[in-house]
Amino acid sequence: MAFTSDELERYSRHIILKEVGVKGQKKLCAAKVLIIGAGGLGAPAALYLAAAGVGTIGIVDADEVELSNLQRQIIHGTSDIGKPKVESAAETLHDINPGVHVVTYREFVDSLNIADLIKDYDFVIDGVDNFPTKFLINDACVMGRKPFVHAGIIRFKGQLMTYVPGEGPCYRCVFHDMPPKDAVPTCKQAGVIGAIAGVIGCLEALEAIKYICGIGELLTGRLLTFDALKGDFHTIKLPPRDPNCPVCGDHPTVTELIDYEQPSCSLAQHGTALD
Amino acid sequence: MNITVGGEKKSVPERETLAQLIADEKVENAAYVTVAVNESFVDHADFAQTELHEGDAVEFLYFMGGGR
Numbered sequence: 123m124a125f126t127s128d129e130l131e132r133y134s135r136h137i138i139l140k141e142v143g144v145k146g147q148k149k150l151c152a153a154k155v156l157i158i159g160a161g162g163l164g165a166p167a168a169l170y171l172a173a174a175g176v177g178t179i180g181i182v183d184a185d186e187v188e189l190s191n192l193q194r195q196i197i198h199g200t201s202d203i204g205k206p207k208v209e210s211a212a213e214t215l216h217d218i219n220p221g222v223h224v225v226t227y228r229e230f231v232d233s234l235n236i237a238d239l240i241k242d243y244d245f246v247i248d249g250v251d252n253f254p255t256k257f258l259i260n261d262a263c264v265m266g267r268k269p270f271v272h273a274g275i276i277r278f279k280g281q282l283m284t285y286v287p288g289e290g291p292c293y294r295c296v297f298h299d300m301p302p303k304d305a306v307p308t309c310k311q312a313g314v315i316g317a318i319a320g321v322i323g324c325l326e327a328l329e330a331i332k333y334i335c336g337i338g339e340l341l342t343g344r345l346l347t348f349d350a351l352k353g354d355f356h357t358i359k360l361p362p363r364d365p366n367c368p369v370c371g372d373h374p375t376v377t378e379l380i381d382y383e384q385p386s387c388s389l390a391q392h393g394t395a396l397d
Numbered sequence: 398m399n400i401t402v403g404g405e406k407k408s409v410p411e412r413e414t415l416a417q418l419i420a421d422e423k424v425e426n427a428a429y430v431t432v433a434v435n436e437s438f439v440d441h442a443d444f445a446q447t448e449l450h451e452g453d454a455v456e457f458l459y460f461m462g463g464g465r
Contacts, residue, residue: 159464159465160465161464161465162463162464162465163464163465164464164465185465191465195465248464249464249465250464250465251462251463251464251465252462253460253462256462256464273461273464274460274461274462274463274464275461275463275464276461276462276463279459279461280461281459281461296431296438296458297431297458297460298431301426301429301460305426305428305429306426306429306459306460306462308462308463309462309463309464309465314463319464345458356403356404358433358456358458359436360433360436361433361436361437361438364438
């Protein structure tokens with residue numbers, strides 16, 4: 123289908139890029155991206171993907187907007203406090219680009235719903251704030267052969283890596299199994315600078331855009347880290363897919379999705395890790 | 398001898414082990430860090446026996462669970 127004159131104008135800065143062009147913009151307009159978590163990472167990712175004209179954006183989150191979210195979750199405003207995050211997010215996205223179809227899922231992902239949620243999407247964005255869900259997203263995407271970008275943020279640091287089926291390691295190849303509860307601090311416990319969510323969330327959006335357009339080099343087989351205090355990006359080359367990986371290896375032991383409970387941290391064993 | 402840690406050049410004693418390096422670098426939550434030497438992961442059980450060599454590239458990969 124040909125673009126309308128409004129669409130040509132709206133996406134003109136994309137279309138003029140030789141790597142994107144009309145062809146790439148059409149791919150973006152036809153693409154479906156699922157964002158799991160409408161928070162710090164999901165907010166900037168959703169904003170840029172809607173602005174970019176990604177045709178269908180799914181957003182999964184069961185929470186309501188709280189005052190403490192607004193320091194980083196820039197898709198929501200003060201007047202949205204108390205509103206479901208997916209509703210607030212959908213309103214903002216519609217305002218940015220009414221041509222984008224936003225599908226809201228007011229729920230949290232779990233072992234029962236995640237396979238169904240991801241199956242109709244081309245690309246999945248991890249914007250969640252806990253390890254059980256990060257591992258669940260990885261496992262579901264490996265089993266469902268769905269590309270996704272993992273990201274994490276804490277204090278002044280962030281990181282991301284992209285998994286594409288058959289092309290490099292998955293999250294478990296690198297991080298194996300989740301750390302005990304409270305062994306690694308959460309943003310709630312340790313804090314996070316709002317803008318780091320913006321940096322890393324935008325990088326997640328870029329991974330989705332590159333994947334959809336088929337351009338550049340994805341962060342497959344690489345972990346990109348950013349240290350805001352040092353002002354330093356660093357890329358760590360990862361070993362290839364681990365044949366012994368419990369989920370993407372040659373003889374997987376994780377063969378069904380589980381709602382992981384983070385094991386409790388033994389104070390005697392890991393007491394020093396708590397601070 | 399000279400190695401790189403997280404992409405930065407470091408001078409460490411000859412025959413420094415990975416366990417010693419982790420202590421020297423004050424690696425946060427060391428029990429839960431993933432370590433790669435020259436783009437291969439090293440098991441935690443092998444940290445104490447893994448001696449580093451001139452030119453080795455060591456990377457520490459940390460759990461980051463935040464996002465919302």
